[in-house]
Amino acid sequence: MGTRYLFEKAVKIAQNLSPPEKVIVKNLCHDIRKSQEELIAAADDAMCRCIMQCKGICCRSLDIDSIFSLWDFIFILMLKPGLKDEMQQRLNAHSPLYLSPCPFLMGGKGPCIFPDGIKAQICVITFCSNDEKIRKPVKSVNLNFYKLCWQIQYLRIKWIALKMGRFFSGTGSKVDV
Secondary structure: OOHHHHHHHHHHHHHHOOHHHHHHHHHHHHHHHHHHHHHHHHOHHHHHHHHHHHOOHHHOOEOHHHOOOHHHHHHHHHHOHHHHHHHHHHHHHOOOOOOEOOOOEHHHOOOEOOOOOOOOHHHHHOOOOOOHHHHHHHHHHHHHHHHHHHHHHHHHHHHHHHHHHHHHHHOOOOOOO
């Protein structure tokens, strides 16, 4: 599935959440944000290497479809809904045919349009240096994204069950006696 399709699906999911569901999903997203911030704090040496030596080269030559997932877009949209239009414009202008800079880099070089603590899962957990001391914070980020994934899947099953219930209750056959 293409990144644009996943983005549009995430927009639909975010828009279709009821107010109580939004609260649940936003709370999970806040947990992800907190775990990302803890990871960044623990990864100071690795982040310094990314900034000083690599200069974000991994963000400039990538296949975006392998980076962003549906869960990343839901996470970002729930915490920063004001970025929706800019994200849509950037994805529409992006050509997925070749490895290219991430469309979410300002000016094609950076920085990223997403604030710290609100990044795609792969972007925040991937380091090209020894990650021995940050394994626990990486696991925390992954676990929180996993919880978000399962919550959305649960809501999806719930929506399908409700639709099926309405369908079958409205079309049941009546027997005249």
